[in-house]
Amino acid sequence: MNTFADAKRSRSALPPFDLQRRPAGENQIVDEGDEVVSCSNVWKLFGTRAREAIAAIHGEGLSKDEVLARFGCVVAVKDVSFSIRKGEILAIMGLSGSGKSTLVRHVNRLIDATSGVIRLNGVDISKVTSAQLRSIRSKQVGMVFQDFALLPHWTVRDNVAFGLELQGVPKLERWAKAQAAIQRMDLKGWEDRVPSELSGGMRQRVGIARALAADPSVLLMDEPFGALDPLIRRDLQNQFLKLTRDLGKTTLFITHDLEEAFHLGDRIAIMKDGAIVQIGTAADIITSPADGYVAEFVRGISRVPILSARHIMSPVDPDAAPSAADIPVASPGTPLAELIATGARTRSDIMIVDQSGRAVGKVTIETMLSSMKEVR
Numbered sequence: 001m002n003t004f005a006d007a008k009r010s011r012s013a014l015p016p017f018d019l020q021r022r023p024a025g026e027n028q029i030v031d032e033g034d035e036v037v038s039c040s041n042v043w044k045l046f047g048t049r050a051r052e053a054i055a056a057i058h059g060e061g062l063s064k065d066e067v068l069a070r071f072g073c074v075v076a077v078k079d080v081s082f083s084i085r086k087g088e089i090l091a092i093m094g095l096s097g098s099g100k101s102t103l104v105r106h107v108n109r110l111i112d113a114t115s116g117v118i119r120l121n122g123v124d125i126s127k128v129t130s131a132q133l134r135s136i137r138s139k140q141v142g143m144v145f146q147d148f149a150l151l152p153h154w155t156v157r158d159n160v161a162f163g164l165e166l167q168g169v170p171k172l173e174r175w176a177k178a179q180a181a182i183q184r185m186d187l188k189g190w191e192d193r194v195p196s197e198l199s200g201g202m203r204q205r206v207g208i209a210r211a212l213a214a215d216p217s218v219l220l221m222d223e224p225f226g227a228l229d230p231l232i233r234r235d236l237q238n239q240f241l242k243l244t245r246d247l248g249k250t251t252l253f254i255t256h257d258l259e260e261a262f263h264l265g266d267r268i269a270i271m272k273d274g275a276i277v278q279i280g281t282a283a284d285i286i287t288s289p290a291d292g293y294v295a296e297f298v299r300g301i302s303r304v305p306i307l308s309a310r311h312i313m314s315p316v317d318p319d320a321a322p323s324a325a326d327i328p329v330a331s332p333g334t335p336l337a338e339l340i341a342t343g344a345r346t347r348s349d350i351m352i353v354d355q356s357g358r359a360v361g362k363v364t365i366e367t368m369l370s371s372m373k374e375v376r
Contacts, residue, residue, distance in 0.1 A: 034086035035122075036218060036250040037107060042080045042116030044102060044274075047073030050114045064273045076102040077113070078274035086217075089244060089251040091265030093258060099274035100254045104220050107252060108141040109133055121217060138167050142211030143220040146227050149207065150195045156182065156206050157191040163214045174213075181209040184243060201232035208240065212247070219244070219251040225260070237263060258297055262306065270294055282306045303371055307336040312371050313352045313361030327351045332360065336371055343368050 043054055045067070053071040056062050057078075064075045077099050084090045092100045105111040106118055109125050118125050120140060128136065142163075150159050160181055164174035182191060185205040195203050204224060211219055221240075225233040241264055244251055255261050261268045262282040269279040270293075278290035286306055289295040310332035328342050329351045339350055343365055352361040 035083050036086050038083040038119045040081050040117045042077055043114045044077035045073045045075055045114050049073055075274045080276055084250055086250055087248045088266045089253055089264055090267050091253045091261035092269045093255050093261040094271035098271040100271050101222055104252050104254050107220060108137050138163055140216050141218045142216040144207045144211050144224040146223040152195055155192050155194055159206055160209045160213050178213050181213040185209040201228055219249050221253045223254050283311050304336050309334045309352045309363055312367050313363050316359050316362050318359045329353050339363055340368050
């Protein structure tokens, strides 16, 4: 997929999602001490003159093509910084070649950064020993790939328990933990089957169960649902979302599909040519795209399942606001779809009140109608 038209065709091929997983803007991640993953000024260039090329990019603002022509280096990740807190899902999206998969492989050091710092649970992973790195990969990080990566002649149970076996966990203990993960992924009864006997969706369930069995603090998901049929894909997305919430897993989720990113991500990072061009909530991105590139991505995406009252209300003077008896009321987190339904039923503007009942804003019929329009 290399064009915006291709990206749009991919989105339109899928059934609509319930993007409003919780009231828009509600943030579950509040403790700054809960930071699990952080990347600071991370660069990855492939080529022998990588550091020289980075200096030239800083000094002369060279483009990706200019760096390749002048230094023979490919810019894969360009000065990326972000952090993810405990229990948060960060969806990293972009077209093919944008650097998203390369970036995620830095978190468990499958790829070493050219420069920059990556911390996992507070540890700079560039400074750990080989033994420590193996422990981090097997105990702290679970990874799920698009192509399943299952051992074809092993049973479902053995595939799920594989990571625990590498850790040296005794057989009965690892089978017990594997069974718990198998049941979480609705695979009970399939423990003794081999991958060739499973559908694509079931094989991906095995991959997710394997990642969960070791109880890692971080999940790295590299387009895990990209090869699945739309209905199976949607079902797995919803199940994965519930599991990560129930288990409190911190997740980097790679996708090339914007609707999937909006559906799953607490925040979304959009990449282009190795750089993050915007990072924020779905509402941030759809209402305030950082540039024309992002605006083109969100063109055609409905605002209705994404926005809530707080994003479209006009401020009011609490003392001058009409009473609740005079006008329908809603909270700042009320989804736009509910506001529209209320407005259509009452043919009235809606007063927005906080938890104490104090008026904090108003949504008019005209605002609701204009907010239904696609981003242009």
